[in-house]
Amino acid sequence: MDEQQKHIGIMGGTFDPIHCGHLLAAEQAREQAGLDEVWFMPTHIPPHKKRNSLTLAKHRLQMVELAVADHESFFVTDIELRREGPSYTYDTIVDLVSQYPNYRFSFIIGGDMVQILSEWYQYKELIRMIHFIGLARPGAELDKGNNDEVVTFVEMPVWDISSTLIRNKAAAGKSIRYLVPDAVERYIKENRFYEHVE
Numbered sequence: 034m035d036e037q038q039k040h041i042g043i044m045g046g047t048f049d050p051i052h053c054g055h056l057l058a059a060e061q062a063r064e065q066a067g068l069d070e071v072w073f074m075p076t077h078i079p080p081h082k083k084r085n086s087l088t089l090a091k092h093r094l095q096m097v098e099l100a101v102a103d104h105e106s107f108f109v110t111d112i113e114l115r116r117e118g119p120s121y122t123y124d125t126i127v128d129l130v131s132q133y134p135n136y137r138f139s140f141i142i143g144g145d146m147v148q149i150l151s152e153w154y155q156y157k158e159l160i161r162m163i164h165f166i167g168l169a170r171p172g173a174e175l176d177k178g179n180n181d182e183v184v185t186f187v188e189m190p191v192w193d194i195s196s197t198l199i200r201n202k203a204a205a206g207k208s209i210r211y212l213v214p215d216a217v218e219r220y221i222k223e224n225r226f227y228e229h230v231e
């Protein structure tokens with residue numbers, strides 16, 4: 034076990050696919066919150082998403098690995114992909130805290146997630162164990178009012194980019210260049226993902 038103390042930012046997501054908005058959010062959180070590392074964590078089953086079919090977990094994971102490969106402080110964990118059922122953050126944090134007792138964990142979320150945070154599974158227990166780092170997102174203005182003890186807000190250029198946008202553009206045969214890293218774009222094309230909208 035690593036005895037060194039570190040502050041880890043967990044960037045959880047469905048990542049279908051990972052896009053440059055995720056990377057920008059993680060980088061701004063890393064710098065402004067002084068994180069030692071960011072761990073990107075693809076979900077097995079996202080608790081609050083209503084989509085019927087996700088891209089296979091091994092491909093979502095591979096796209097995340099390609100996207101973060103050249104950043105010295107970005108890493109990937111498959112901890113949720115190895116667990117059956119919905120990927121509740123509470124269950125994951127319990128596991129992480131017991132595996133890495135010397136690390137401090139914060140969870141990075143966009144404004145859409147900040148708005149529904151109090152609905153998360155075991156919310157009261159969860160906020161005793163970890164702190165959240167929130168970033169603005171179009172359509173989800175951040176209410177900084179009552180959240181101060183739970184969420185630290187960091188600045189980022191608000192960017193109207195989502196995995197839905199990428200899937201829709203790919204399905205329409207439009208360019209996704211610069212919206213996702215080059216290696217991710219190549220992987221999407223090679224595997225012919227998102228050629229049809231769900």
Ligand SMILES: Nc1ncnc2c1ncn2[C@@H]1O[C@H](COP(=O)(O)OP(=O)(O)OP(=O)(O)O)[C@@H](O)[C@H]1O
Pocket residue numbers: 045046047048049054055058141142143144145146168169170192193194195196197198
């Ligand atoms: N453009 C963005 N700016 C800030 N945060 C973002 C942005 N895109 C995603 N996030 C945050 O990244 C995390 C993971 O997001 P997720 O993988 O669900 O991507 P998404 O773009 O929201 O996907 P979809 O369009 O399929 O719903 C969430 O906390 C989300 O709020």
Ligand SMILES: O=C(O)c1ccc[n+]([C@@H]2O[C@H](COP(=O)([O-])O)[C@@H](O)[C@H]2O)c1
Pocket residue numbers: 044045046047048074076079080081082120121122123146152153154
């Ligand atoms: O634990 C919960 O109740 C919960 C509810 C909604 C979202 N999350 C987590 O928040 C992260 C972003 O979720 P999503 O749906 O935007 O991919 C991802 O790691 C989810 O597992 C967690």
